[in-house]
Amino acid sequence: MRNIDEDTITQAVIARHAQAPDARLRDIMTSLVQHLHAFAREVKLTEAEWFAGIQFLTDTGHMCNDKRQEFILLSDTLGLSMLVTAMNHRRPPGCTEATVLGPFHVEDNQRYELGADITNGAPGEPCYVRGHVRGLDGEAVAGAELQVWQADADGFYDVQYEGLDQHRARGTLHSAADGSFHFKTVVACEYPVPTDGPGGKMLKALGRHAWRPAHLHFMIAAPGYRRLITHIFRNGDRYLDSDAVFGVRSSLIADWVRHEPGTAPDGTQSATPFYTLDFDFVLEKE
Amino acid sequence: MRNIDEDTITQAVIARHAQAPDARLRDIMTSLVQHLHAFAREVKLTEAEWFAGIQFLTDTGHMCNDKRQEFILLSDTLGLSMLVTAMNHRRPPGCTEATVLGPFHVEDNQRYELGADITNGAPGEPCYVRGHVRGLDGEAVAGAELQVWQADADGFYDVQYEGLDQHRARGTLHSAADGSFHFKTVVACEYPVPTDGPGGKMLKALGRHAWRPAHLHFMIAAPGYRRLITHIFRNGDRYLDSDAVFGVRSSLIADWVRHEPGTAPDGTQSATPFYTLDFDFVLEKE
Numbered sequence: 001m002r003n004i005d006e007d008t009i010t011q012a013v014i015a016r017h018a019q020a021p022d023a024r025l026r027d028i029m030t031s032l033v034q035h036l037h038a039f040a041r042e043v044k045l046t047e048a049e050w051f052a053g054i055q056f057l058t059d060t061g062h063m064c065n066d067k068r069q070e071f072i073l074l075s076d077t078l079g080l081s082m083l084v085t086a087m088n089h090r091r092p093p094g095c096t097e098a099t100v101l102g103p104f105h106v107e108d109n110q111r112y113e114l115g116a117d118i119t120n121g122a123p124g125e126p127c128y129v130r131g132h133v134r135g136l137d138g139e140a141v142a143g144a145e146l147q148v149w150q151a152d153a154d155g156f157y158d159v160q161y162e163g164l165d166q167h168r169a170r171g172t173l174h175s176a177a178d179g180s181f182h183f184k185t186v187v188a189c190e191y192p193v194p195t196d197g198p199g200g201k202m203l204k205a206l207g208r209h210a211w212r213p214a215h216l217h218f219m220i221a222a223p224g225y226r227r228l229i230t231h232i233f234r235n236g237d238r239y240l241d242s243d244a245v246f247g248v249r250s251s252l253i254a255d256w257v258r259h260e261p262g263t264a265p266d267g268t269q270s271a272t273p274f275y276t277l278d279f280d281f282v283l284e285k286e
Numbered sequence: 287m288r289n290i291d292e293d294t295i296t297q298a299v300i301a302r303h304a305q306a307p308d309a310r311l312r313d314i315m316t317s318l319v320q321h322l323h324a325f326a327r328e329v330k331l332t333e334a335e336w337f338a339g340i341q342f343l344t345d346t347g348h349m350c351n352d353k354r355q356e357f358i359l360l361s362d363t364l365g366l367s368m369l370v371t372a373m374n375h376r377r378p379p380g381c382t383e384a385t386v387l388g389p390f391h392v393e394d395n396q397r398y399e400l401g402a403d404i405t406n407g408a409p410g411e412p413c414y415v416r417g418h419v420r421g422l423d424g425e426a427v428a429g430a431e432l433q434v435w436q437a438d439a440d441g442f443y444d445v446q447y448e449g450l451d452q453h454r455a456r457g458t459l460h461s462a463a464d465g466s467f468h469f470k471t472v473v474a475c476e477y478p479v480p481t482d483g484p485g486g487k488m489l490k491a492l493g494r495h496a497w498r499p500a501h502l503h504f505m506i507a508a509p510g511y512r513r514l515i516t517h518i519f520r521n522g523d524r525y526l527d528s529d530a531v532f533g534v535r536s537s538l539i540a541d542w543v544r545h546e547p548g549t550a551p552d553g554t555q556s557a558t559p560f561y562t563l564d565f566d567f568v569l570e571k572e
Contacts, residue, residue, distance in 0.1 A: 002526060002534050002536040003536050004532050004534070004535070006373050009368055009532055012365065012532060013365035016492070016494055016528070017492035017493060017494055020491065020492045020493045021493055022491065025491055025492065028329045028335065029492060031329045032325055032364075033365065035321040035328075036364060036366055037365065037366065037369055040369055040373070041369070041373070042317045042321075043313060043314045044373060045314075046370075046374060047370055047371070050366075050370045054355070054361065057357045058347055058357055060343075061343065061346060061350060062350070064344045064347060064348070069340070071344055075336070075340065078299060078318075079296065079298065079319065079323065080323065080336070081336075082290065082295055083295050083323055083327070084326055084331055084332075084333060084336045085333070086291055087292050087326070087327070087331070088333050205307075205308065206302070206303035206312070207305045207306045207307055208302050208303060240288060242302070246298060246299065249290075249291075250289050
């Protein structure tokens with residue numbers, strides 16, 4: 001161990017944790033060290049580049065607080081989040097596919113009755129969302145908890161507004177006895193991921209745009225079924241083929257149908273155009 | 287790009303930066319994404335483990351400030367720093383080998399005359415350091431700038447003391463016309479890298495100790511020669527075979543000779559034991 005050089009150092013580092021008490025941690029760190037070193041060798045990393053990397057990671061850490069998670073943004077934009085999601089949610093054919101959680105989910109959600117308007121002041125055109133939660137055999141899943149969240153017409157989630165102390169276009173509902181659900185919200189719009197930090201700087205330097213296609217987030221949980229975290233994407237969106245976080249699956253794209261002013265699905269008269277979105281979710285049994 | 291899955295996502299991410307204006311950045315990010323994804327696949331990273339990683343990086347970032355660089359500590363303890371140093375400082379046989387810079391170098395250093403005592407109150411047994419700076423052909427390198435820094439008898443660098451506003455056991459000297467240098471300091475002692483942050487937590491979880499063998503840092507610069515960043519390690523130290531940052535090279539180990547009280551190299555009478563350390567540096571021409 002006194003003559004470690006650029007060829008022997010990887011094995012030397014790995015040997016050092018051979019006695020780690022946690023075998024899983026040991027395996028993870030062995031792979032991490034091998035890939036970290038292989039990366040440095042492959043690109044012949046210079047000392048200036050190494051230091052730029054240290055500074056970038058430091059800036060990323062300093063950007064993180066209780067409302068902003070810049071490392072998740074990095075993971076999302078480098079495709080790691082979608083890879084981890086895909087590996088951990090291999091579903092049988094017929095089940096709704098999962099996609100990334102994203103940084104805007106909130107634990108403490110407001111509960112609504114079926115049919116409620118969850119808009120709560122969020123700007124945007126009205127949208128009536130309807131569907132069913134079912135199992136793979138077609139059985140209705142009653143009482144499934146559906147958490148919903150989305151960006152508004154200005155491309156912002158409620159939690160991105162400074163000083164806004166209530167949820168908007170965000171809520172929790174429960175499916176009916178026949179597995180159905182419906183609620184009113186605003187049309188979800190495309191938006192750029194935050195670009196004022198290191199993540200945005202990276203995208204710019206790589207010649208990449210920061211946009212995500214319009215989508216509506218769902219987290220669906222029901223006893224006896226695996227929890228599903230997914231989006232519904234809006235058909236026709238110009239960013240469907242270049243989502244900044246690689247979250248699009250074609251099975252998750254749906255038509256958001258525009259209607260002229262008239263009778264809305266809830267029986268009220270709408271003086272403005274409105275949209276309907278129909279989507280059924282299929283859960284996998286635990 | 288609408289059917290990205292766990293098998294196709296790596297190529298999809300790489301394709302996204304194919305038009306990056308900076309070709310070097312593009313190559314680095316291509317390799318980084320490949321290894322990041324290969325790591326996640328190889329260990330079958332779970333979502334909980336992914337989030338633990340996000341949290342670990344965030345904590346590491348929050349630990350960094352103008353006096354503490356936790357990401358460098360991570361790089362050091364994972365062997366990346368030594369790998370980058372070794373790759374970028376391949377020296378011809380006969381030249382002094384380089385090793386890691388470490389986190390305790392200071393840009394704004396105090397200048398001393400040859401023969402000076404740079405201790406300035408640092409606790410420890412006196413040590414007289416002597417040597418020459420030469421080129422590979424044996425030529426004396428006159429006027430070489432030698433920056434020196436080290437831990438004291440308590441295992442701390444001056445910059446680790448809260449409220450200490452002067453340098454201790456740290457200074458800059460210049461070699462004489464014959465390339466020689468000499469100064470007085472205290473004996474450098476073994477010490478643990480900081481263990482109160484995520485880096486220390488990682489070492490503990492991996493069953494690793496945090497100790498570095500005793501060493502004296504040098505940064506040597508002279509016109510016409512490549513700058514050398516290295517340590518001299520103390521022969522006999524119990525951590526020479528398990529340096530927490532993998533910095534030891536056997537060619538950098540030297541005897542720190544203990545002397546009984548008596549006449550010191552500077553002609554003074556020492557009432558206590560003292561040490562001498564002799565080491566010659568060989569620089570590579572630019």
